[in-house]
Amino acid sequence: MQVPIMPAKGEKFIIPIGPQHPALKEPGHFEFSVDGEVVTGASLRLGYVHRGIEKGTEGRNWVQTLYLLERICGICSHVHATAYCLGVERLAGVEAPPRAQAIRSLVAELERIHSHLLWLGVAAHEAGFDMLFMHSWRDREIVMNLLEGLTGNRVNYSANVLGGVKCDIDARQTDAILAGLEHLEDRTRHYLTVVTSDVMFLRRTRGIGVMTKDVAEKLGVVGPTARASGVARDVRLNAPYAAYDRYPVELITATAGDLEARFIVRVQELFETYRVIRAILADLPEGELTVRMPRRIKEGETISRVEAPRGELFYFIKSNGSDTAERVKVRTPTLPNMASVLTLAVGHQLADMPMILAGIDPCFSCNDRMIVVRDPAGRGAHWTWDDLREYGIEYYR
Amino acid sequence: MSAVFALVIFPGGVFILLAGMLYEWVDRKLVARFQNRVGPRWFQPLADTVKLLAKEEVVPDGVNAQLFVVLPVIALAGALTAVLYVPVFGLAPSFSFSGDLIVTIYMLSLLTLCMGLAGANTLNRFSLLGATRTLTQLFSYEAPFLLALLGPAIVAGSWRISTIADYAAGHWLILTQPIGFAVALIGLMGKLELPPFDAPEAETEIVAGALTEYSGRGLALFHLGKGVELVVGLTLVAAFYLGGVTNPLWFAVKTLALLVGLAGVQTLLTRLRIDQTVGLWWRYGALLVLVQFLALILWEGVIA
Numbered sequence: 001m002q003v004p005i006m007p008a009k010g011e012k013f014i015i016p017i018g019p020q021h022p023a024l025k026e027p028g029h030f031e032f033s034v035d036g037e038v039v040t041g042a043s044l045r046l047g048y049v050h051r052g053i054e055k056g057t058e059g060r061n062w063v064q065t066l067y068l069l070e071r072i073c074g075i076c077s078h079v080h081a082t083a084y085c086l087g088v089e090r091l092a093g094v095e096a097p098p099r100a101q102a103i104r105s106l107v108a109e110l111e112r113i114h115s116h117l118l119w120l121g122v123a124a125h126e127a128g129f130d131m132l133f134m135h136s137w138r139d140r141e142i143v144m145n146l147l148e149g150l151t152g153n154r155v156n157y158s159a160n161v162l163g164g165v166k167c168d169i170d171a172r173q174t175d176a177i178l179a180g181l182e183h184l185e186d187r188t189r190h191y192l193t194v195v196t197s198d199v200m201f202l203r204r205t206r207g208i209g210v211m212t213k214d215v216a217e218k219l220g221v222v223g224p225t226a227r228a229s230g231v232a233r234d235v236r237l238n239a240p241y242a243a244y245d246r247y248p249v250e251l252i253t254a255t256a257g258d259l260e261a262r263f264i265v266r267v268q269e270l271f272e273t274y275r276v277i278r279a280i281l282a283d284l285p286e287g288e289l290t291v292r293m294p295r296r297i298k299e300g301e302t303i304s305r306v307e308a309p310r311g312e313l314f315y316f317i318k319s320n321g322s323d324t325a326e327r328v329k330v331r332t333p334t335l336p337n338m339a340s341v342l343t344l345a346v347g348h349q350l351a352d353m354p355m356i357l358a359g360i361d362p363c364f365s366c367n368d369r370m371i372v373v374r375d376p377a378g379r380g381a382h383w384t385w386d387d388l389r390e391y392g393i394e395y396y397r
Numbered sequence: 398m399s400a401v402f403a404l405v406i407f408p409g410g411v412f413i414l415l416a417g418m419l420y421e422w423v424d425r426k427l428v429a430r431f432q433n434r435v436g437p438r439w440f441q442p443l444a445d446t447v448k449l450l451a452k453e454e455v456v457p458d459g460v461n462a463q464l465f466v467v468l469p470v471i472a473l474a475g476a477l478t479a480v481l482y483v484p485v486f487g488l489a490p491s492f493s494f495s496g497d498l499i500v501t502i503y504m505l506s507l508l509t510l511c512m513g514l515a516g517a518n519t520l521n522r523f524s525l526l527g528a529t530r531t532l533t534q535l536f537s538y539e540a541p542f543l544l545a546l547l548g549p550a551i552v553a554g555s556w557r558i559s560t561i562a563d564y565a566a567g568h569w570l571i572l573t574q575p576i577g578f579a580v581a582l583i584g585l586m587g588k589l590e591l592p593p594f595d596a597p598e599a600e601t602e603i604v605a606g607a608l609t610e611y612s613g614r615g616l617a618l619f620h621l622g623k624g625v626e627l628v629v630g631l632t633l634v635a636a637f638y639l640g641g642v643t644n645p646l647w648f649a650v651k652t653l654a655l656l657v658g659l660a661g662v663q664t665l666l667t668r669l670r671i672d673q674t675v676g677l678w679w680r681y682g683a684l685l686v687l688v689q690f691l692a693l694i695l696w697e698g699v700i701a
Contacts, residue, residue: 015522015603023601034526037671126601128592128668134432200593200667350526351670354601 012041015350019048023126023354026364030341030357034350042345044338049365052388057328062088062297063162065325072330073366074155075118078104078111079308081160084328086241087304087317088162092297098285100164101243106280107151107159108242108306109273110177113143113184115309116266116273119361120191123263126354127204132194139187146180149173164290174281181274188270195263205259209344209356212257219343220336223311225360228265229257235307242306247279262359296323308333310361334360334367403491409480416485417624418442420631420656424591427660442624449617457610459520468515469611469618475507476625483632484562487648493559498550501558502543505629508622509535509588515615516607527606530597530671534587537678538594542584544686548577549637551693558636566641576689578638580682585630586659587674589623593666594674631655 012033019027027048033041053072057065070081082104089096096104117140124132144154151157151167159165195201211221216229226233234251236244252268254261299321306313311333318327337360344356403409421442429436456462482490482497490497509531516528550556552573553564571578587594598606605611608619635642635651642648669677 013522015526022604037526124667128595128599128601129666130592131432131664134434138433198667200669203673204667204670349670349672351596351599351602 017353023357024364025122026362028362028364030353032345032350032353037349037351039345039348039350039353042342044342046338046364047368050368051365054328054330054369057325059324061323062293062295062325065328066160066162067158069328069330070156070158070160073308073332073363075115075363076111076308076310076313076366077156078107078159079306079313080330081158082108082242083304083306083313083315084317085160085162086306087302087315088297088319089293090302090304091300091317091319092294094163094291094293096164097288097291098243098246099168099287100289102246102280102284103165103167103169103289104160105243105247106169106277107147107157107165109277109280110143110147110150111157112273112309113270114140114147115361116270117143119266119309119358120195120263123355123358123361124201126358127201129201129204132191132201135187136191139184142180142184146177149176161290163293164288166289168289169281169284177277177281181277185271185274188267188274192264192267195260195267202260204352204355205263208259208352209348209359210256210258211340211344213255215343216257216340219339221311221340221360222333222336223308223361224265224269225262225311225337225340227251227253228261230255233312235305235312239305241304243280247276247283249276259355259359296321297325310334310363311337330369332363332366334363338362338367400491403481408485408488408491409477413477413480413485413625413628414621415443416628417621417626418446420627420652421620421624423653423656424627424660424663427657428664431660431664442620446617446621449613449620452613454613454615455610457519457521460518460610464518465515465610466615468511468518469615469622472508472511473618473622473625475504475511476622476629479504479629480625482558483629484559484636484642485628485632485648487642487645490559490562493557496556498546498556498558498561501629501633502546505588505626506535506539508619508626512607512619515611515619516609519610521610523603523605523609524607526603527597527609530603531590531607533671534590534594534597534674537675538584538587538682541580541678541682541686542588544683544690545577545581545584546633546637548574548686548689548693551690551697558633562636562641565637566643569638569640571638571640574638574689574693576685578634580686581634581638582655582658583662583682585634586662587678588630589627591659592663593669595668596671596674599668628652 015032015034016029017032018024018029029045029048031043032039053068056068060068066081066084069084070077072080117136121133121136121140124136147157148154150169150173151159159167195205211229213230216226216231222233230253232251232253234249235241236249237251250272252265252272254265297319299319301316301318304315304317313333314331316327316329317325320326341357341360345353348356406412422437422439426436454466456465479501481492482501484490513528513532513535516524516531549561549565549570552570553561555561590597598608608616611619631652632642632648635648635655639651642651
């Protein structure tokens with residue numbers, strides 16, 4: 001270990017959080033300069049878990065790419081697959097049958113429950129409220145079991161295929177989901193009471209990390225983080241995809257913009273999710289699950305946007321007419337939200353940092369990418385595999 | 398010979414270390430069950446200790462090595478010394494002299510002080526911040542905690558623990574001094590850095606706080622010291638406020654009942670920020686216990 005140099009007078013005292021730190025479940029590196037306990041500056045370095053997935057898609061055909069992209073995120077794998085499938089289907093000029101679209105939305109909403117309950121636990125743990133952490137994760141098991149019953153997997157459900165979905169839903173599964181929702185709704189009501197009335201917990205959330213609507217618009221934050229600041233932004237409403245035009249979602253917003261509002265928005269979104277799932281189950285269209293997809297996709301490019309549990313997920317897909325994507329570009333919601341952490345950090349206590357960070361529901365490995373802004377070695381725009389390897393070795397030396 | 402026995406085997410030394418581990422297990426198990434987890438097996442604290450003791454102690458660069466090694470020993474020695482003046486296991490204290498209450502409280506603080514020094518001794522930023530928080534917290538709960546334990550001393554008319562315990566055995570002081578009892582119990586939580594007063598070792602902010610650089614033997618000794626302090630603190634509160642601990646059965650029942658209460662509070666509450674901890678103690682804890690103190694002095698000096 002290097003001996004850290006003690007700050008001389010006037011120099012900053014920097015608290016490093018990450019790449020390995022108990023507050024972070026994934027590696028990222030934050031440097032908070034502090035004056036006593038108060039944070040005076042923040043900087044961020046990402047990219048510790050860059051996996052080269054976008055590059056990886058170039059060596060796979062359209063179907064194989066689906067399975068790769070599904071593994072971008074372990075929590076919201078289904079929305080990645082949905083975004084990709086919707087984009088590729090649009091390129092091919094094919095539309096999945098209504099029943100498949102409804103099941104896509106159904107699994108996406110079940111996944112949202114799983115993601116929001118997970119977030120609730122993590123955020124509570126960051127505040128040192130382990131009771132809520134353990135209980136919300138226990139209840140998350142219910143929805144994971146439901147997903148397993150529906151698709152066969154607890155994570156990386158693999159419900160989508162190009163041109164439709166893989167799994168159908170029968171009466172027995174419908175009953176199981178409805179029974180599960182009954183229990184979850186009851187628990188969620190309890191959690192809403194806890195996050196809005198627990199005095200000790202409110203001391204850690206109310207008025208902390210306030211982001212006004214203007215700041216939220218300026219930073220371009222997305223998802224529940226934006227909605228907690230009063231920004232009416234939800235892809236499911238703004239540009240309905242899959243079956244969301246058939247089963248409309250109501251927008252949940254709050255105006256306070258603090259951590260408490262982010263808790264409330266996410267917990268209330270759970271109620272909305274339960275309602276949408278019930279609506280889908282009550283009115284599931286009959287019909288085929290898949291349509292035939294061509295092996296080669298027509299030349300062209302498209303964008304595809306879906307609302308992941310964390311916010312807007314953006315895909316750009318370009319086809320050159322072969323059986324392989326020429327370019328798949330992914331922007332996960334963590335990237336636009338990350339800037340808000342650095343902006344909000346200044347002026348808060350160090351103890352609030354984990355909470356503010358968790359407030360955006362970050363997902364580092366989904367977000368990490370490599371962008372060459374300026375090529376220091378004077379190499380061309382094209383990097384070979386060997387160049388990348390060499391760069392990687394240098395980078396982590 | 399009996400002095401050596403009291404020091405090394407019973408009630409000090411081996412027995413109190415085992416009791417400390419047992420109480421730590423009960424605490425962890427209760428919190429785990431409250432949180433709907435399975436929790437550790439009964440021998441887990443012992444296994445942890447044995448494993449840590451067997452490990453190499455890594456002395457990081459940039460520390461005063463002697464201080465680094467000796468601080469955990471002093472901390473544990475302080476806690477073990479405190480045991481000798483306290484009626485642990487429902488027995489009379491091994492040693493006793495007039496004013497041993499003050500010495501005992503000082504010995505208990507020695508552990509916290511050593512942890513603060515241990516954190517400040519290293520160059521690790523988490524340790525430094527943890528040390529600052531540990532010492533800040535020490536200054537906030539120490540005075541109210543001391544006052545809360547002096548309440549029974551005033552009504553018993555003595556600062557000797559055995560005399561106070563004898564007096565308290567006939568009087569349930571929790572009924573006449575409820576504020577003192579609450580402050581003493583919560584002060585004990587602050588002393589042991591249990592949630593919600595675990596800001597000095599808040600893992601999501603500063604890893605393990607002051608002890609971040611400790612591994613192996615030093616960490617084991619600090620943990621043992623905390624276990625001992627838990628038993629001593631619970632014994633003091635039970636002996637002073639809950640009608641005394643005059644035999645081993647009462648000792649077990651009363652201290653474990655207190656521990657259930659502690660585990661419940663730990664489970665229910667969110668961690669306080671360090672500024673909130675200080676505010677809580679000086680705004681409410683200290684004031685409340687002072688009010689009770691005044692009432693006691695007036696009662697003892699003017700009316701009785």
